[in-house]
Amino acid sequence: MTSPATGALNGDVTGPTSKLTSHGGFVNERENRDAGHVRAVSRATRIVTALAEHPYPLGIVELAQFVRLSPASVHRILGTLVSVGWVEQNSRTAKYRLGMHAIGIGSVGMVTNPVLHDARMYLSRLAEWSGHDAVLSTLVGVKAVQLSRVAGAHTEFIEFEPGHPQPAYAMADGKLLLSYMPYEQRRNLYENDGLRRFTPNTITDPDAMEAEFSRIQEQGYAVDNFERFDTGRGIAAPVLDADRRPIAAMLCLGKIEPDRDAEIIQQLLSLAREMSERLRAAGDLPASALDIAMPETDSGH
Incomplete structure (x- = not known):
C-alpha cells in the first residue's frame, strides 16, 4: 500500500479526506x-x-x-x-x-541578489561624498547584519565586515529597521535579549527605546549618538518597497561631526530613495527585511 506521503511525492494525489470531530464538525x-x-x-x-x-x-x-x-x-x-x-x-x-x-547558499545569494548588485553603486557614491563608511544592512532576528560595505577615505572601522551581527537597538541602521516592526516582535527583544549597555549613550530602557522608535518613524531616518561604539556614530535611511516597507537600511558610519548631520541625512534620504525607485522600476523587489517568522510556543509536539 502506498503511504500518503509517498503517493504525493510520486504524483498519486487523491481527493482530500475528512473525518468527523468530537464537536460534530x-x-x-x-x-x-x-x-x-x-x-x-x-x-x-x-x-x-x-x-x-x-x-x-x-x-x-x-x-x-x-x-x-x-x-x-x-x-x-x-x-x-x-x-x-x-x-x-x-x-x-x-x-x-x-x-x-547554509553558509554556501548565503554566499551565492550575496552575488546574485539584485539589491546587493545595485547597492554597490549607491554606497560608493555615499562613501566618496561623505568620506565615511557606507553600509547596506538588514535584520537577522533582532541583530543588524551588514550585507555590503564601501570604506570611506576616513574609515575607522576596518574590522567591521559584512556578516558580523550587531545589536540592532544600539545602531542607527538597526534602530531604523526595528522601528518598522510590530511591537509584539520588538517585545521579544526586551524579554529575551534585553538592552545591554555598550557605551554611556546606549538606550537600555524599553520605554525610552519605544520613544526612540516613534521619533524615527516621524522623521524618516535614524541616528545613533555613540550608542554602540565610543569611536563613531551612524546615520541611516530606509530603502523602501512599493508598500513603504524597508528592504534594507543604508548607513553612513564613522566619526561624523554633528554639524554635518543635516547634509548627510539629506544625501542618505536621496540615495536611498533613488535606489528604491530603481529597484521598483526593474520589478525585482525582494521581500521586506521585516518578513521573519513570529515566535510561538509549543508543548513539545
Missing part, C-alpha cells in the same frame, strides 16, 4: 497535514535565524529559550537540519552552529 486531513508542514518549516527557519544571530554555538536548552519551543521540538528539528547540512554540531561541546551548506 469535519476536519480536512490534508489541510491539517499541510499546516503542520508549514509550521515545521517556520520553526526550522527560526532555529537557523537564532544560530545566525549569535556569534557563538548554542546548546539545545539555549536555543529552545530563544525560539520559545520545547527542547524536545528543537532537538528533533536540529536532527533534520544537521542531516541536510544547514546546521553542524560540535562533537566535543554538543553545541550547534550554522553549517557549511
Whole structure:
C-alpha cells in the first residue's frame, strides 16, 4: 500500500479526506497535514535565524529559550537540519552552529541578489561624498547584519565586515529597521535579549527605546549618538518597497561631526530613495527585511 506521503511525492494525489470531530464538525486531513508542514518549516527557519544571530554555538536548552519551543521540538528539528547540512554540531561541546551548506547558499545569494548588485553603486557614491563608511544592512532576528560595505577615505572601522551581527537597538541602521516592526516582535527583544549597555549613550530602557522608535518613524531616518561604539556614530535611511516597507537600511558610519548631520541625512534620504525607485522600476523587489517568522510556543509536539 502506498503511504500518503509517498503517493504525493510520486504524483498519486487523491481527493482530500475528512473525518468527523468530537464537536460534530469535519476536519480536512490534508489541510491539517499541510499546516503542520508549514509550521515545521517556520520553526526550522527560526532555529537557523537564532544560530545566525549569535556569534557563538548554542546548546539545545539555549536555543529552545530563544525560539520559545520545547527542547524536545528543537532537538528533533536540529536532527533534520544537521542531516541536510544547514546546521553542524560540535562533537566535543554538543553545541550547534550554522553549517557549511547554509553558509554556501548565503554566499551565492550575496552575488546574485539584485539589491546587493545595485547597492554597490549607491554606497560608493555615499562613501566618496561623505568620506565615511557606507553600509547596506538588514535584520537577522533582532541583530543588524551588514550585507555590503564601501570604506570611506576616513574609515575607522576596518574590522567591521559584512556578516558580523550587531545589536540592532544600539545602531542607527538597526534602530531604523526595528522601528518598522510590530511591537509584539520588538517585545521579544526586551524579554529575551534585553538592552545591554555598550557605551554611556546606549538606550537600555524599553520605554525610552519605544520613544526612540516613534521619533524615527516621524522623521524618516535614524541616528545613533555613540550608542554602540565610543569611536563613531551612524546615520541611516530606509530603502523602501512599493508598500513603504524597508528592504534594507543604508548607513553612513564613522566619526561624523554633528554639524554635518543635516547634509548627510539629506544625501542618505536621496540615495536611498533613488535606489528604491530603481529597484521598483526593474520589478525585482525582494521581500521586506521585516518578513521573519513570529515566535510561538509549543508543548513539545
